[in-house]
Amino acid sequence: MNLTDPLHSEDDAARRGLRSLAQKNLAQEVYAELKRGLMTGGFLPGAKLKIRDLADVLGVSPTPVREALMQLVADGALTQTAGRSFAVPELDADDYDEVRRLRVLIEGEGASLAAARATEADVRALEEVHDALIRAKAAGDFRGALIWNEKFHRGLCELSGSKRLIRIVEGLWLHMGPLMNVLYQNRQMPAYSESRHGHLDVLEGLRTRNGDMARDAIQQDITGAAGEILRNLRGSKST
Template identity: 45%
Template sequence: MDAERQSPGGERLAARVHQWLRQELMRSRFRPGEKLKLRDLAEELGVSLTPVREALARLVSENALEQVDHRSARVPLLSDERLNEVCELRMELEGKAAERAAERASPADADRLAGIHARMSEARLAGRAPEMLIENERFHMELCNLADMPVLQQIVEGLWLRCGPLNFALLHMRFLHRPEEHPHNEIIRALRARDGALARLAVQRDIAVYSQAILRRLPEINAARKG
């Protein structure tokens, strides 16, 4: 770690740690309730405490982590009510984003979204579940991006980050939708038809199904929090 002391590419170390942690969180590497330790993370990444500390502080601010006793940071445990609230807000905000996206998307945008969904379906059929999660996130983020509302997009990203640690429960789950009637397909159709209302309903249906599926598993997710 002495080899490249100061960040050479103008890239800040703290930002890299932050990004890395964010990704690991979305990949459900850490379980709800797990405590993240400064020195462990610093050693694994080969950096000092300082950038890790800054990254954790930022993640706490984003509510991706919570400060347990004014001391250490841990992955939050979501109660039923809290998960319901997050999903309700996602339906509200992603619904609005989808509506606006449908009103402004070009055919090329719709194609791009279709490509993401195709890769996601392919990953699912091939059993590459983590990749499926990543592509699913990409689909929703790209849809938000098409709405051209950056503040809204940041808020939605924050809401996703809260649910990330729960998604490992999806890894061993059966299909949530039958492929031919996946809400993503309907979203893509809505974009092509410039039908805002349809896009909103489709994305809300997608979230509702996700919400129900996770909610059923929530007891066992929160029970196995000793690790």
């Protein structure tokens, strides 16, 4: 399935990380599902989102879907044309570089705060997320790798205890999730995955309550694939 294709079935939705919803608080539930799908790379840049298709696969009426899409437009996560269609923005290299630099600052601060607060149980839970990411990479499961990678970064920031920081990070990942597909779109893991993974040093920083170590490690992890992503973005623009 091409992630730019329209949605046609519940199987399509599942592959994008979307789940069928019950009839309760529908607009916010649809918003949460689509937000999660964007943050975990369920849609490529340029993907078109049709209200009727989304309503069908999520098992709801078009009204809450429309409300959720409009909220995502307000968040800057989607664009809307005059014809009322919605799309994932196609960010260029400069856009990505801006998102990356902001992530370095904000997620770095989140990691530092997390090191002062994380319990042993918190660290073990985050380590399990990282292990799942490594298993997905080893199996060539690019979709799973995207999901677990986002979960690690989000989980780390949640340990900071700062609700404002978490909201900022989620806003950045609404753009970052689709961009990660630039790196993974051919179902190939990034080249830097063969070296020691930066998440391991993040976990060590949390265990030892070393905020500087956790900050440096997550910042290096964020910048690790930057060159490859920028080459892909600039290459696609020149072709």
